[in-house]
Amino acid sequence: MRFQRFNRQARSLAILIAAASAYLFSGCSQAESQSDDQAQRTPQPASQSPGAPDAAAAIPAIRLVPAFPKLTFNRPVFITHAGDDNGRLFVVEQPGRILIVENRDNADKTEVFLDIRDRVHARHNEEGLLSLVFHPEFKSNGQFFIYYSVANPKRNRIARYTVAKDDPNRADPDSEQIVLEVEQPYGNHNGSTLLFGPDGYLYASFGDGGYANDPHNNGQNLGTLLSTIIRIDINKTDEGRNYAIPDDNPFVNREGARPEIWAYGLRNVWRMSFDRKTGDLWAGDVGQNRWEEIDLITRGGNYGWNLREGFHAFSSGTSDVPLIDPIVEYGRRDGLSVTGGYVYRGERYERLQGVYLYADYVSGKIWGLRYEDGEVKAHREMPMQERRHITSFGEDAAGELYVCTFDRLDGTRGRIFKIVTN
Numbered sequence: 001m002r003f004q005r006f007n008r009q010a011r012s013l014a015i016l017i018a019a020a021s022a023y024l025f026s027g028c029s030q031a032e033s034q035s036d037d038q039a040q041r042t043p044q045p046a047s048q049s050p051g052a053p054d055a056a057a058a059i060p061a062i063r064l065v066p067a068f069p070k071l072t073f074n075r076p077v078f079i080t081h082a083g084d085d086n087g088r089l090f091v092v093e094q095p096g097r098i099l100i101v102e103n104r105d106n107a108d109k110t111e112v113f114l115d116i117r118d119r120v121h122a123r124h125n126e127e128g129l130l131s132l133v134f135h136p137e138f139k140s141n142g143q144f145f146i147y148y149s150v151a152n153p154k155r156n157r158i159a160r161y162t163v164a165k166d167d168p169n170r171a172d173p174d175s176e177q178i179v180l181e182v183e184q185p186y187g188n189h190n191g192s193t194l195l196f197g198p199d200g201y202l203y204a205s206f207g208d209g210g211y212a213n214d215p216h217n218n219g220q221n222l223g224t225l226l227s228t229i230i231r232i233d234i235n236k237t238d239e240g241r242n243y244a245i246p247d248d249n250p251f252v253n254r255e256g257a258r259p260e261i262w263a264y265g266l267r268n269v270w271r272m273s274f275d276r277k278t279g280d281l282w283a284g285d286v287g288q289n290r291w292e293e294i295d296l297i298t299r300g301g302n303y304g305w306n307l308r309e310g311f312h313a314f315s316s317g318t319s320d321v322p323l324i325d326p327i328v329e330y331g332r333r334d335g336l337s338v339t340g341g342y343v344y345r346g347e348r349y350e351r352l353q354g355v356y357l358y359a360d361y362v363s364g365k366i367w368g369l370r371y372e373d374g375e376v377k378a379h380r381e382m383p384m385q386e387r388r389h390i391t392s393f394g395e396d397a398a399g400e401l402y403v404c405t406f407d408r409l410d411g412t413r414g415r416i417f418k419i420v421t422n
């Protein structure tokens with residue numbers, strides 16, 4: 001009987017992997033198979049198993065409620081606000097549009113804020129317009145930043161835009177200034193998230209360049225921006241750059257290292273966020289063969305790829321510096337591609353205060369955890385009525401949380417939900 005059960009599990013896993021390799025943000029591929037006996041023997045820290053005994057008391061169950069029941073979107077991959085208190089939300093559609101929607105349940109129309117579908121290369125499932133962040137001084141300077149894929153050669157571009165002078169609901173498509181580009185050898189693993197830190201610097205995540213197993217060893221190479229999170233000052237410029245390097249970046253004096261790097265050894269950070277209260281930087285790093293992970297990003301930290309995957313060895317190489325383990329991980333039984341989320345700091349749901357929420361894009365599972373004093377104090381999987389493919393979490397100006405979803409893995413019927421508690 002055990003054998004039958006194994007077969008059933010193996011079959012359902014194979015179906016999931018087949019679906020994922022076609023549609024996933026992770027670039028998890030059937031061609032990848034790594035014998036990993038060592039990983040199987042490695043015990044998992046107790047703190048990471050979902051559903052600790054008192055977790056339900058410490059973390060309330062959440063529900064997803066349609067945020068805009070009358071609206072659907074074309075592959076929505078991000079939602080955010082402009083920090084200007086006027087109730088607008090901005091939805092990023094992967095093919096290359098940003099739409100404005102008024103933050104109310106009965107919103108029945110969107111307005112096109114920016115349409116750059118003709119500039120965006122979105123042939124691979126993981127390519128496209130992937131991220132948006134508004135300048136902390138957007139109200140006065142009208143600036144925002146986007147991250148998108150470009151072809152010939154394949155690269156990821158961070159660009160600055162400004163809002164049109166005569167219309168606050170329209171970006172000026174001719175205002176583009178390229179901040180930074182990173183060449184991408186393959187279509188998968190493009191990152192990405194753009195964020196402003198509490199320090200006012202721009203942070204961005206880059207994947208390892210793609211394919212499988214990190215064939216060019218970008219993960220442990222400080223000479224490339226692939227596999228990193230960078231930190232740059234976009235309010236100043238250094239000679240030869242469209243931005244400046246903050247003096248206290250960790251590798252500014254390291255020969256051969258890119259001074260933009262804030263942290264490295266990351267395979268493909270698909271969504272990261274700053275905790276509004278503590279300033280902690282949380283990231284979901286998509287795994288390859290077995291383990292999805294949530295990391296707390298620290299200055300100069302090496303997160304292990306491609307020597308480590310989650311809490312486990314991945315390859316036989318070694319490192320001269322400590323490799324930082326994740327806060328939690330999950331395996332293939334629970335999902336195939338992590339979507340990093342947010343620590344809830346809104347005001348509407350008091351019991352949710354301080355809970356970090358994250359999800360899996362393929363399985364649609366959502367988890368919450370509380371992390372205090374360097375420990376996971378509580379961790380649970382949320383009960384879900386329906387499976388939705390969660391491409392991203394997002395916040396409104398008040399800190400209430402939303403998710404962007406596809407009804408199906410092929411991107412059909414993109415919808416936005418808000419997160420509420422029971």
Ligand SMILES: [Ca+2]
Pocket residue numbers: 265285293303304305308309310324326
């Ligand atoms: Ca790692």
